[in-house]
Amino acid sequence: MCRSPEFEMLVAHAVTLFPEDTVLSALQVMHRHGAHALPVVDGRDGAWLGEVSQHELHRLSSFAPLARLAEILTAKALASTEEKTAASVPASALLLHTPPPRWLH
Structure with missing residues (x-):
């Protein structure tokens, strides 16, 4: 696929965060660039890993x-999985007041 030089420049100057960045350093990057949310990408291949918002980072910074x-x-991924698991608990389990099944790691 042939990409325009403008596209390549946008990608080269994209503002991203990395998994090893801290909450404080991420907030500094967001402040510097006026961003309210930024993607977190793998430093080796640039794969998208998720995104964080300024709001959630401010809560965590304290x-x-x-x-x-x-x-x-x-x-965040674990919380999302638990929400999905809790939503899939059969109604009979709720009626019997039994706890939902837990994943064992």
Whole structure:
């Protein structure tokens, strides 16, 4: 596929974050570029791993300013999985007041 030089320049100057960036460093990048959300990409191949918002990073900055974005994306993925799992619990389990099945790791 042939891409225009303008497209290549946009991609070359895209503002992204990396999994090893901290909450504070991500907030600094967002402030510097006036962004409210940014993608987190793999540093080796540029694969999209997720995105973080300024709002969620501000909440985290008060108690985990040095947390890595990889940890945050992992927590978000786990929370999403738990929501989906809880939504798929049969109504009979709710009627019997049994806890939903948990994933074992």
